[in-house]
Amino acid sequence: DTGVSQDPRHKITKRGQNVTFRCDPISEHNRLYWYRQTLGQGPEFLTYFQNEAQLEKSRLLSDRFSAERPKGSFSTLEIQRTEQGDSAMYLCASSDDRKNIQYFGAGTRLSVL
Amino acid sequence: QKEVEQDPGPLSVPEGAIVSLNCTYSNSAFQYFMWYRQYSRKGPELLMYTYSSGNKEDGRFTAQVDKSSKYISLFIRDSQPSDSATYLCATWLSGGYNKLIFGAGTRLAVHP
Numbered sequence: 001d002t003g004v005s006q007d008p009r010h011k012i013t014k015r016g017q018n019v020t021f022r023c024d025p026i027s028e029h030n031r032l033y034w035y036r037q038t039l040g041q042g043p044e045f046l047t048y049f050q051n052e053a054q055l056e057k058s059r060l061l062s063d064r065f066s067a068e069r070p071k072g073s074f075s076t077l078e079i080q081r082t083e084q085g086d087s088a089m090y091l092c093a094s095s096d097d098r099k100n101i102q103y104f105g106a107g108t109r110l111s112v113l
Numbered sequence: 114q115k116e117v118e119q120d121p122g123p124l125s126v127p128e129g130a131i132v133s134l135n136c137t138y139s140n141s142a143f144q145y146f147m148w149y150r151q152y153s154r155k156g157p158e159l160l161m162y163t164y165s166s167g168n169k170e171d172g173r174f175t176a177q178v179d180k181s182s183k184y185i186s187l188f189i190r191d192s193q194p195s196d197s198a199t200y201l202c203a204t205w206l207s208g209g210y211n212k213l214i215f216g217a218g219t220r221l222a223v224h225p
Binding site: 004006031033035040041042043044045048050055056058091093095099100101102103104105106107109 | 117119121145147149154155156157158159162201203205207210211212213214215216217218
């Protein structure tokens with residue numbers, strides 16, 4: 001069990017650029033979640049995958065955001081045409097079906113200049 | 114009204130103090146409650162996981178749930194400087210996709 005891994009840890013980009021983040025969940029976990037956390041706030045749910053199926057998306061996930069989990073293993077979160085308001089920590093979590101104990105990665109901190 | 118309310122602090126205590134961290138929630142259907150600890154620029158780390166009302170103890174940490182008043186607490190005994198972090202309470206609604214609903218977090222500083 002190597003834990004949830006996220007890459008990169010920090011991304012600095014200019015407004016209007018596209019960015020992509022990767023999450024590798026704990027290997028036996030079939031559930032994968034993305035959350036966004038801004039300064040002074042708790043994480044907010046963005047989207048959920050069970051295996052490769054994306055089953056729920058938050059209203060926070062605008063059309064510029066897309067997430068995939070092509071083979072039910074790692075997941076990617078892409079933000080197109082980034083805006084300054086997208087600056088936040090993007091967290092990935094995974095769990096199995098038995099208990100909803102979600103284990104979080106270290107996050108990707110996005111800074112949009 | 115947010116579904117989970119948490120005093121953001123900051124809370125500053127001397128080493129060895131007993132710390133009490135609290136959250137309230139609005140939906141009586143919530144049954145599962147968690148406490149996460151988050152160090153600066155790191156991801157949340159699960160501390161305690163409780164179901165329904167009552168107390169659960171793990172070392173220096175005790176989680177308490179009072180469903181009648183929709184109030185959850187985390188107590189830290191003999192606090193240490195290494196406990197300095199942000200503490201997040203969270204809950205989720207069973208029967209759905211189990212997305213966690215977090216409070217805003219309470220920042221705790223334990224000074225030597």
